[in-house]
Amino acid sequence: AAGKDPSKVVVPQSLPDTPLVRSDILDYYTEVEHFDQMVERALNRLEQEGELDNTIVVVTSDHGMPFPRAKASLYDTGTQVPLAIRWGNGIQNRGRVSNAFVNLSDLAPTFIEVAGLAPPAEMTGRSILDILQNQTSKLQPARDHALIAMERHDGCRKGGKGYPCRAIRTSNFLFILNHEPSRWPSGSPDASVCARAIPYGEIDTSPTKTLMMKATTNEQLQQLQQLAFGLRPAEELYDLTSDPWQLKNVAGDPKYSADRDRLHTRLAKRLKE
Numbered sequence: 001a002a003g004k005d006p007s008k009v010v011v012p013q014s015l016p017d018t019p020l021v022r023s024d025i026l027d028y029y030t031e032v033e034h035f036d037q038m039v040e041r042a043l044n045r046l047e048q049e050g051e052l053d054n055t056i057v058v059v060t061s062d063h064g065m066p067f068p069r070a071k072a073s074l075y076d077t078g079t080q081v082p083l084a085i086r087w088g089n090g091i092q093n094r095g096r097v098s099n100a101f102v103n104l105s106d107l108a109p110t111f112i113e114v115a116g117l118a119p120p121a122e123m124t125g126r127s128i129l130d131i132l133q134n135q136t137s138k139l140q141p142a143r144d145h146a147l148i149a150m151e152r153h154d155g156c157r158k159g160g161k162g163y164p165c166r167a168i169r170t171s172n173f174l175f176i177l178n179h180e181p182s183r184w185p186s187g188s189p190d191a192s193v194c195a196r197a198i199p200y201g202e203i204d205t206s207p208t209k210t211l212m213m214k215a216t217t218n219e220q221l222q223q224l225q226q227l228a229f230g231l232r233p234a235e236e237l238y239d240l241t242s243d244p245w246q247l248k249n250v251a252g253d254p255k256y257s258a259d260r261d262r263l264h265t266r267l268a269k270r271l272k273e
Helices: 019-048 104-114 207-213 219-229 254-272
Strands: 057-060 083-086 145-150 165-170 173-178 235-239
Touching: 019 057, 019 207, 145 254, 165 254, 173 254, 207 219, 235 254
Parallel strands: none
Antiparallel strands: 057 083, 145 165, 165 173, 173 235
């Protein structure tokens, strides 16, 4: 209805590529465009007030797309969010795209530093003023990873239990620790124990989710069902060079034992800090 072409949709490999899923993704894009229109209105109002160049505008979101194996997960489809920043002449070499890792907790110390104050030492976030001002020589310690955490305490498992998990994401790997692997990561299939009264309640209801929950003899769809809704091991490791959609867990592959041990040690050290 909005004139979008379903054939141009890039379907994540974690979802089945069907006309229904493509249409569902287009509905999501239409929602994103509506949000963009609200941002445009806000920017226009700032300009009318003469405050646009004196304002730091940050556009982001709190999670990835609301689809299976996306929102409420530690995979890229759940944790990679848009981050666009506008700040008049405060940004040097404007129009850049930075590949540095940024966590949204970095915004608070950034605002404090911009205000001319020193961020408290106990803050876990790090100011990104060095990135905004294109001061590559000050990017130390190197922004070569992101620490990601999730608890999921919304009562979609028996007893209202959460699903604590931690991850470290580098340019080449994603390593995840699932601290309670016996629990359902996407919520229980039993809707009666979910506060939202839906099966796999961590995942929002959508045509795509409904399609993926249906019984099937299709082997590929069964694999996607398991990845989206099934139990997960205590450790997950994904080689992003060969598996950018994070579909093949290589944590148990001897070929990756050194990478797994290195990332496990690094994640533990960061969590202790």
